[in-house]
Amino acid sequence: xxxxxxxxxxxxxxxxxxxxxxxxxxxxxxxxxxxxxxxxxxxxxxxxxxxxxxxxxxxxxxxxxxxxxxxxxxxxxxxxxxxxxxxxxxxxxxxxxxxxxxxxxxxxxxxxxxxxxxxxxxxxxxxxxxxxxxxxxxxxxxxxxxxxxxxxxxxxxxxxxxxxxxxxxxxxxxxxxxxxxxxxxxxxxxxxxxxxxxxxxxxxxxxxxxxxxxxxxxxxxxxxxxxxxxxxxxxxxxxxxxxxxxxxxxxxxxxxxxxxxxxxxxxxxxxxxxxxxxxxxxxxxxxxxxxxxxxxxxxxxxxxxxxxxxxxxxxxxxxxxxxxxxxxxxxxxxxxxxxxxxxxxxxxxxxxxxxxxxxxxxxxxxxxxxxxxxxxxxxxxxxxxxxxxxxxxxxxxxxxxxxxxxxxxxxxxxxxxxxxxxxxxxxxxxxxxxxxxxxxxxxxxxxxxxxxxxxxxxxxxxxxxxxxxxxxxxxxxxxxxxxxxxxxxxxxxxxxxxxxxxxxxxxxxxxxxxxxxxxxxxx
Numbered sequence: 231x232x233x234x235x236x237x238x239x240x241x242x243x244x245x246x247x248x249x250x251x252x253x254x255x256x257x258x259x260x261x262x263x264x265x266x267x268x269x270x271x272x273x274x275x276x277x278x279x280x281x282x283x284x285x286x287x288x289x290x291x292x293x294x295x296x297x298x299x300x301x302x303x304x305x306x307x308x309x310x311x312x313x314x315x316x317x318x319x320x321x322x323x324x325x326x327x328x329x330x331x332x333x334x335x336x337x338x339x340x341x342x343x344x345x346x347x348x349x350x351x352x353x354x355x356x357x358x359x360x361x362x363x364x365x366x367x368x369x370x371x372x373x374x375x376x377x378x379x380x381x382x383x384x385x386x387x388x389x390x391x392x393x394x395x396x397x398x399x400x401x402x403x404x405x406x407x408x409x410x411x412x413x414x415x416x417x418x419x420x421x422x423x424x425x426x427x428x429x430x431x432x433x434x435x436x437x438x439x440x441x442x443x444x445x446x447x448x449x450x451x452x453x454x455x456x457x458x459x460x461x462x463x464x465x466x467x468x469x470x471x472x473x474x475x476x477x478x479x480x481x482x483x484x485x486x487x488x489x490x491x492x493x494x495x496x497x498x499x500x501x502x503x504x505x506x507x508x509x510x511x512x513x514x515x516x517x518x519x520x521x522x523x524x525x526x527x528x529x530x531x532x533x534x535x536x537x538x539x540x541x542x543x544x545x546x547x548x549x550x551x552x553x554x555x556x557x558x559x560x561x562x563x564x565x566x567x568x569x570x571x572x573x574x575x576x577x578x579x580x581x582x583x584x585x586x587x588x589x590x591x592x593x594x595x596x597x598x599x600x601x602x603x604x605x606x607x608x609x610x611x612x613x614x615x616x617x618x619x620x621x622x623x624x625x626x627x628x629x630x631x632x633x634x635x636x637x638x639x640x641x642x643x644x645x646x647x648x649x650x651x652x653x654x655x656x657x658x659x660x661x662x663x664x665x666x667x668x669x670x671x672x673x674x675x676x677x678x679x680x681x682x683x684x685x686x687x688x689x690x691x692x693x694x695x696x697x698x699x700x701x702x703x704x705x706x707x708x709x710x711x712x713x714x715x716x717x718x719x720x721x722x723x724x725x726x727x728x729x730x731x732x733x734x735x736x737x738x739x740x741x742x743x744x745x746x747x748x749x750x751x752x753x
Contacts, residue, residue: 235358238365246408276439283441286407289375290368290415298448301561302429306437306477307456309611310546314456317550318430321581323353326573330558330565332427337417342589342741344753349417364420376405410434414441438479451560452553453480453487474501481514488552491518524548539591542614589740599729605737609648616652619732623659629728633667637735643695650699667696670708672738684709711742
């Protein structure tokens with residue numbers, strides 16, 4: 231059997247996708263008990279999730295107790311969790327903390343250009359050779375487990391008695407978990423094999439039933455719940471308290487879990503009640519980081535320029551500042567005690583300054599075109615992106631302004647309305663922020679000859695919604711990113727007028743954009 235990197239990618243692509251799984255969950259249905267998220271169907275599917283992942287872990291040759299060889303910071307949240315993971319990774323890989331933190335592994339999702347971004351070692355995507363090695367070690371272990379189960383179930387005593395047809399099925403995707411579960415197990419497997427001490431683990435969806443929540447208390451040093459918002463309502467519920475119930479589900483007995491203290495309306499207060507009650511239920515130690523603490527931390531570091539743009543990042547940085555000392559203490563208490571406060575603060579400051587996260591408030595120069603790139607896909611995130619865009623537009627008021635937007639899975643009209651309404655009223659861009667809005671699918675390239683036409687109903691609905699917001703606004707519909715970029719460039723490159731292009735609405739859109747803009751980037 232071939233064992234190349236390309237073979238590993240091909241095998242991985244054969245696994246059932248996250249979208250195929252999330253589509254099993256029906257749209258929002260109000261739960262009879264507001265303290266828990268989702269509807270009956272969602273609850274049935276959720277309830278079996280963790281036992282299933284633990285079973286798959288066993289088929290890869292690991293047990294939950296094996297994971298106690300890692301020291302993990304577990305991160306959940308509707309928005310900001312990617313930024314928190316980037317900040318944590320940057321801080322923990324600082325040279326000053328090496329003796330305490332050890333080798334650092336990071337597991338996040340989704341990826342933008344290469345799947346190897348999801349599994350990082352000391353802040354860099356895992357190499358092709360290691361990815362291939364660990365992919366097939368996990369794949370083969372699961373194949374062997376499936377074969378042993380088949381032999382036991384059929385009473386056959388020798389592998390030679392298995393037909394070629396059955397053997398092919400045993401070797402294939404039918405005996406493997408779906409995409410995200412496989413990569414979660416593979417990441418943990420790789421971290422153990424590579425001698426990782428500190429692991430930063432990002433939840434995929436939710437927390438309580440997320441595949442990453444197979445981590446036992448002995449493997450976790452701290453939990454972080456970043457900003458909360460409404461997302462994945464079919465799986466998690468349609469209210470903030472329901473969402474909070476799932477996110478705080480990563481809390482572990484005897485471990486601290488850090489979250490922003492929500493202060494505002496009734497929904498925020500109810501969400502905090504749920505968070506506090508669940509922390510008690512889980513026997514975890516809840517640490518509520520206040521906005522005042524975030525402001526104080528931000529002011530004290532005002533002379534430093536954070537690498538991740540956006541005013542809202544101060545809340546994520548405050549959570550990281552709170553969680554890092556707890557993690558280091560439980561990583562290696564003796565080595566941690568040997569650190570001076572000055573050394574710790576220097577590592578924290580440098581780490582926060584140097585953190586990088588592609589596709590979040592990212593600015594990319596392209597001749598006279600400036601791409602403003604952010605994969606915001608929730609109402610709250612789009613509201614923040616609108617403020618970020620307005621600040622850029624105000625600083626360059628004579629520039630031509632273009633919106634590139636897509637959101638295949640959520641209410642595109644509602645999200646567009648949030649984005650446009652989020653432009654501050656005092657901004658020069660408030661009246662009509664964009665000279666043109668392009669609504670595109672996430673497909674990277676045009677259709678091949680003979681390929682069926684692509685469904686553009688979502689893009690059409692987005693265009694209609696935009697024209698209701700800005701009657702007479704100029705819009706365009708495209709079925710791929712390559713043509714979208716050409717649409718932008720035909721009036722931009724070579725022109726004396728500058729062009730600002732805001733690309734937002736989906737991380738999948740951002741990934742496709744970067745793949746086209748960076749054709750030579752490692753895959």
